[in-house]
Amino acid sequence: MSELTARPGDALVMVGRCVRLSRRNTDALLTSLLLPVILMLLFVYLFGGAIDTGSAYVTYVVPGVLLLCAGFGAATTAVSVTTDLTNGVVERLRTMDVGATAILAGHVVASVVRNSVSTVLVLAVAVAIGFRPALDPPRWLAAAGVLLLFLFAVSWLSAAFGLLARTPEAANGFTFLVMFLPYPSSAFVPVETMPSWIRGFADHQPVTPVIETLRALLLATPAGSAPARAVAWCLGILVVAVALSAVLFRRRVG
Amino acid sequence: METVTTAAVETVALRKSFGGVVVLDGLTMRVARGSVHALLGPNGAGKTTTVRILATLAAPDGGTARVLGHDVVRDRRRVRRTISLAGQHAALDDHQTGAENLEMMARLTGVPRAAARRRAADLLDRFDLAAAGGRRVVTYSGGMRRRLDLAASLVGQPSVIFLDEPTTGLDPRSRRGLWEVVGELAGAGVTVLLTTQYLEEADRLADRISVLHGGRLAAEGTATELKQRFGAHRLELTLRDTDRFAEVARRLGDRVANRDPARLELEVSTDGTGPRVRHLLDEVDPDRRGITRFHVRTATLDDVFLTLTGQSAPADRREAAGV
Structure with a gap:
């Protein structure tokens, strides 16, 4: 374990590197920004008219879109981790005695930074097309906190997946998994409208309580047990992902 | 503390298999401090695996490996x-x-930001990349990338540098440029262990050469020693026709070191002295009608390679064919 906690400065250098590389990877940056925006416009203007959620559809759908944006962006961490593994960068860092934590934390923290920015931009577009959150800044902060926690969890899980994938193309598969998870959830339509067998899944998958929590916080509605379940899910995923990536890193790189 | 006599690299009976395929089969070798040492061998001989074990990226299945006296597993x-x-x-x-x-590399070796910047600038200068230092690497040529990669490996001021096929895929000019750099490193007292499939590279750069074959050390020595030991000279014979080729080849038997039926050429090991060559020519071509030309030349590392591994160096053959 001593190897995993060596030299905290290394992690900062690695974060700086990954943030710089993210900033320069304009293709990925545009995709992770445009995709949620386009989906949001699609749902609001094409499907929204036919979906009855008891309120303006834009109000209903934005929390789900924010989560989709965060999840999709975080999932691309898998691709950058696998790329580093396949092009020899990780091996060089290992021969320089840079620890696994520093290498992975660089990717994870950069992912959180990158996706926080894109989430804010998506939120701005949402406001422009009529999304009106409740005027309650403490709740906004709480929503930001939940979203950050979700970002951390998905980013780290994504890093673990990146350690498992043999090629960057395979790692990209993780983004699809994360991108589709919001569909069988309360992101776009209320869970009550789904067939009972999907409902069973939608009610008990991690995305639903996170969305419900965001919705409750942004719209100042009662949240019930959603926040507790959301935090539990995120912390659980985070713990599993960190442990898993430590094992996978050791097995793959040594 | 290490003593002056500690080898830069020392392996004893190193073994490694991947999924049942034996890659290293008891490799024992030694690299002296401050020397340039080449690991020469065909593809699959175990060169890269050896370097990966020495660089702590792979653990051996058996045997030991030490770098400057430190065990690569226990003291990695x-x-x-x-x-x-x-x-x-x-x-x-x-x-x-x-x-x-x-x-970035400099900072990862624990150097503060300002000093890291200076070291980066120094290295860019030294590797003739000062003008390109502000450009993204994606715009670099293959040769520039290799130079930058080599510069990056010097950032931490290492005592032992492993170069795995440093010039594979480079054009001849970039290759010579890289050779110069390696020469400079050696001059500065750094130990360089490089793998290569290019015989010329080993010949030009290395103080000593280890020839790997089938995961074992097939031979070790200076280029000159190896050439002397495995056939100092070669007698090349060109035959008149295929019948004569077959006849002379039969007379030579297992003395044939290399044959090329398409060009009607045979090669024999010899010491190159007049009486021996004359005797041999008379023996295999008594009526003096079969051999149209003969040529005595100094053995090359390729001959050594061929004798030791039973195959010609793949890279050099490819080169001769095209590049």
Whole structure:
């Protein structure tokens, strides 16, 4: 374990590197920004008219879109981790005695930074097309906190997946998994409208309580047990992902 | 403390298999401090695996390996502080500039930001990349990438450098440029262990050469020693026609070192002295009608390679054919 906690400065250098590389990877940056925006416009203007959620559809759908944006962006961490593994960068860092934590934390923290920015931009577009959150800044902060926690969890899980994938193309598969998870959830339509067998899944998958929590916080509605379940899910995923990536890193790189 | 006599690299009976395929089969070798040492061998001989074990990236299945006296498994962190590795593909970030790549590496060796910047600038200068330092690596040529990669491996001021096929895929000019750099490193007292499939490279660069074959050490020595030991001269015979070719080949039997039926050429090991060559020519071609030309030449490392491994060096043959 001593190897995993060596030299905290290394992690900062690695974060700086990954943030710089993210900033320069304009293709990925545009995709992770445009995709949620386009989906949001699609749902609001094409499907929204036919979906009855008891309120303006834009109000209903934005929390789900924010989560989709965060999840999709975080999932691309898998691709950058696998790329580093396949092009020899990780091996060089290992021969320089840079620890696994520093290498992975660089990717994870950069992912959180990158996706926080894109989430804010998506939120701005949402406001422009009529999304009106409740005027309650403490709740906004709480929503930001939940979203950050979700970002951390998905980013780290994504890093673990990146350690498992043999090629960057395979790692990209993780983004699809994360991108589709919001569909069988309360992101776009209320869970009550789904067939009972999907409902069973939608009610008990991690995305639903996170969305419900965001919705409750942004719209100042009662949240019930959603926040507790959301935090539990995120912390659980985070713990599993960190442990898993430590094992996978050791097995793959040594 | 290490003593002056500690070898830079020492392996004893090193073994490694991947999924049942034996790659290293008891490799024992030694690299003297401050020398340039080449690991020469055909593809699959175990060169890269050896380097990966020495660079702490793979654990051996058996045997021991030490770098400057430190065991690569038990003391791997100490080993990592003394070595660097430049692998087969340049491990650089395409979307950082050359300077940013080097500065990052320097900071990862624990150097503060300002000093890291200076070290990056020094290295860019030294590797003739000062003008390109502010450009992203994605715009570099193959030769520039290799130079930057080599510069990156020097950032931590290592005592032992592993270069895995440093010039594979480079044009001849870039290759010579890289050779110069390796020469300079050796001049500065750094130990260089390089793998190569290019015989010329081993011949030009290395103080000593270890020939690997089938995961074992097939021979070790200076290029001159190896050439002397495995056939100092070669007698090349060109035959009149296929009948004569077959006849002379039969007379020579297992003395034939190399044959090329298409060009009607045979090669025999010889010491190159007049009486011996004359005797041999008379013996295999008594009526003096079969051999149209003969030529005595000094053995090359390729001959050594061929004798030891039973195959010609793949890279050099490819080169001769095209590049």
